Amino acid sequence: MLTATTGRWLRHTVLRSGPRLRFLHASAARLDAVSISTTQAMHQDLWKTYPTGEERLQVALTLIGEAGNNYEGVASDVLYRLSAAKDVARAKGLVEAMHENDVLASAAALAVFARVYFGHHTRDLPSALQWLLENHQALLSPTQELPLQAVLEHLVAQGQAPAAVEFWLLWADTLLEPPTIAIAALCRELVRFEQFDCIYRMGETKHKAMLQSFPPYQVALMEARVGARQYAEATAYASDLQANGTAPSLQRFRDLAETAAKASRPTA
Numbered sequence: 001m002l003t004a005t006t007g008r009w010l011r012h013t014v015l016r017s018g019p020r021l022r023f024l025h026a027s028a029a030r031l032d033a034v035s036i037s038t039t040q041a042m043h044q045d046l047w048k049t050y051p052t053g054e055e056r057l058q059v060a061l062t063l064i065g066e067a068g069n070n071y072e073g074v075a076s077d078v079l080y081r082l083s084a085a086k087d088v089a090r091a092k093g094l095v096e097a098m099h100e101n102d103v104l105a106s107a108a109a110l111a112v113f114a115r116v117y118f119g120h121h122t123r124d125l126p127s128a129l130q131w132l133l134e135n136h137q138a139l140l141s142p143t144q145e146l147p148l149q150a151v152l153e154h155l156v157a158q159g160q161a162p163a164a165v166e167f168w169l170l171w172a173d174t175l176l177e178p179p180t181i182a183i184a185a186l187c188r189e190l191v192r193f194e195q196f197d198c199i200y201r202m203g204e205t206k207h208k209a210m211l212q213s214f215p216p217y218q219v220a221l222m223e224a225r226v227g228a229r230q231y232a233e234a235t236a237y238a239s240d241l242q243a244n245g246t247a248p249s250l251q252r253f254r255d256l257a258e259t260a261a262k263a264s265r266p267t268a
Contacts, residue, residue, distance in 0.1 A: 053082055057090045064101045076106035083113040088120045092131070098138035105138055110147040113139075118154045125155075125163050133170070148182040153189050161195035165202060178210055187220035196224035215248035222256040226263075234260035 050056045060078040063071040075098055082091040091113055098105060105113070121128035132139065132151075139147075148171055155164035168186060172178065190198050199220050203211055211217040218241065225234035238257035241247035 053087045076109040080109040083116045095138045099135040111150045114150045122158045149185045152186045156189040161198045184216035187216045191223045199224040231260045231264040235264050
């Protein structure tokens with residue numbers, strides 16, 4: 001779990017590089033054109049000639065060091081294969097080199113790397129987050145977005161729900177718009193693992209206004225209150241949303257409201 005000191009340090013790190021990150025996220029990705037035939041041949045030769053993880057890493061490091069993102073696809077393939085093989089140390093070395101040479105990883109490579117990376121660092125999460133933030137440029141997908149959803153889902157699944165909320169808050173500070181897909185996924189995972197306190201915590205942040213009208217969070221809050229048997233609070237919450245016209249038109253929300261209403265009625 002993040003300490004207060006680590007949380008402040010991470011927040012300082014993100015905010016300090018905020019303008020640069022905002023530019024990256026707001027800009028459309030411009031990938032250098034690479035001949036398809038050349039890329040395919042390069043990949044085939046790479047896997048045949050260099051079968052080990054160390055050999056492939058050295059080839060990728062050499063290529064991106066000499067030609068930058070002209071070999072972006074090769075670097076992503078090596079990162080994907082190293083991650084799939086759970087070769088975390090070499091994968092991290094490649095990410096650091098990609099960051100230094102402005103080489104972006106593919107979304108597929110990022111998704112695998114994120115899961116393996118956080119799985120490897122579950123006992124040292126503050127350092128893991130620090131390293132990730134320091135090497136953020138390589139970890140932007142071609143759509144200029146960190147695979148935030150995969151990171152948050154994995155943290156919750158690993159029993160690090162408070163850290164998932166903290167990381168969402170940190171990364172949200174670098175974005176021009178709320179990462180709604182990632183937030184919805186976070187809400188689902190918090191409900192699935194019954195991390196109700198974290199759902200309440202989300203509603204106490206500076207994003208409270210946005211969450212109050214965000215259907216996935218509205219449902220998650222109802223799930224938390226019904227799950228904790230706070231039926232009166234759940235009924236009052238549903239009534240307030242219905243009164244001001246902001247209740248989500250989702251069957252799950254209606255089912256939860258009905259369950260809470262029945263449970264909160266006095267017994268005869």
